[in-house]
Amino acid sequence: MDSRDPKPVDIDAKSIISMQELDPSPVHEDLGDPSVELGAGEYFPRPEEKRSRTCGFPRPVLGxxxxxxxxxxxxxxxxxxxxxxxxxxxxFVNTSLIPLATRSVPxxxxxxLLTRPIYQAPGLEHIFLTIPIITHIVSGIALRNIRGSRRARLYGAETRAQRSLLSSWPRVSLQARAGYILAPLLCLHVLVNRATPLLIEGGSSGVGLGYVAHGIARSPVFWNIFYLMFVTSSVWHFVGxxxxxxxxxxTTARTDRRHTSKGSLEGLLGSSESVDRTRRQRKMWWTVNGIAVAGAAFWLAGALGIVGRAGLAAGWEAQGWNNMYSHVPVIGAWL
Known part of the structure; x- marks a missing residue:
């Protein structure tokens, strides 16, 4: 070969070198509103911006x-x-287990007295019960609204009907339904046993199991239905x-096998992992609902089986309790 002929060029090596020398070019195409998070409908996650520092400390992010x-x-x-x-x-111990053990309301x-210092001490009742319960309800409703509106934006809902269909309210689980049923029942329980005695007698020191038994004896149908719903919904909501x-x-809801998709990937593969997961879910369902059933049954056995059958009080105590029940707002005439 002639020495004057050019040497063969290694194309692969040259292409690799040239590729290494190229700087990456960012994509400037606008894929959506950069202020929207990935969960809110953005196609790609937005890289987190570095916070500017002021005197060595990160600048606080407002909002x-x-x-x-x-x-x-x-x-x-x-x-x-x-x-x-x-x-x-x-x-639960005071109103169910102890009456079941003593078989006597007096x-x-x-x-x-085990729980009265909690809900009768000045200010402690609101810190221990009122504020946490209101916080739980308000935060749950706000969280459901935020997630529902985000889901509507993700799928591009335009009309009110589409937003309602994509929101989470039409698909409320049994766990959440038990909570929404419990809220007004709890308000009525507080109204009868705490607010009304506070307005009539200045406190609820005279309100106890005998007061509840007297009210059940006055209106057995109403109070038996009320405590059946109140205890059942509260136990299911707490346990779930x-x-x-x-x-x-x-969430106290079991998936029906008839609604299982026959064309799902798990059904085609028949993997042991999916079978084990189904067994675990079934075991969890039976465990959680079993605990809820047992708790509600024990509570109702003590509340309605012992306290609810104690009967009317007598003397001045009965007169005072009759006065308080008759002054319950809205429903006092039926109690």
Missing amino acids: LRPHRWDALLSGLQKYSTYPPTVFSFLH ASESYL GWATWMGWRV
Whole structure:
């Protein structure tokens, strides 16, 4: 070969070198509103901007992004259940287990002192019960509205009917329904046993199991139906809620096998993992609902089986209780 001929060029090596020397070119195409988060409908996640520092400290970010609102409201909804759960357990012991053990309302009255310092001490009742319960309800409604509106924006809902269809309100789980049923029942319970005695006698120191038994004897149909719904919804909501916090997302609703898609990938593969997951879900469903049924049955056995059958009071005590029941707002004429 002639030495004057050009040397063969290694095309692959040259192309690799040229590719290494090219700078990456960012895509400037606008894929949507950059202020919208990924969960709110953005196609690609927006890279987090570096916070400018002032005197060595990061500049505070004003306002909350959607995922921060979710974290804040979810935290409020979760941790606001701790104080009411403690009180509900003590109240369950006082109004159910102890009457079942003593088989007598007068013998069980003294044990109410275990929880009276909680809801009769000045200011402690609102810190331990009122504020957490209101926080739990308000944060749950706000969280549902935020997620519903985000889902509507994600799928491009334009009309009110489309937004209503894509929102989370039409698909409320049994867990949430139990909570919404419980809220007005709890308000009525507080109205009869706390607010009315406070207005009539200046306090509820004379209100106990005998007061409840006297009211049930006055209007047995109303109060039996009320406490049946009140106890059942409260126990189901508490047990299902704590199961959700612990990772057992049961929501007291079992999926019907008839609605299972026959063309799903799990059905075609028949993997053992999907079978094990189905078994775990079924076990969780039976465990959570079994605890709820047992708790509601024990509570109703003590509340209606013992306290509800104690009968009317007598003497001046009965007169005072009759006066309080008749002065309950709105429904006092029927009690």
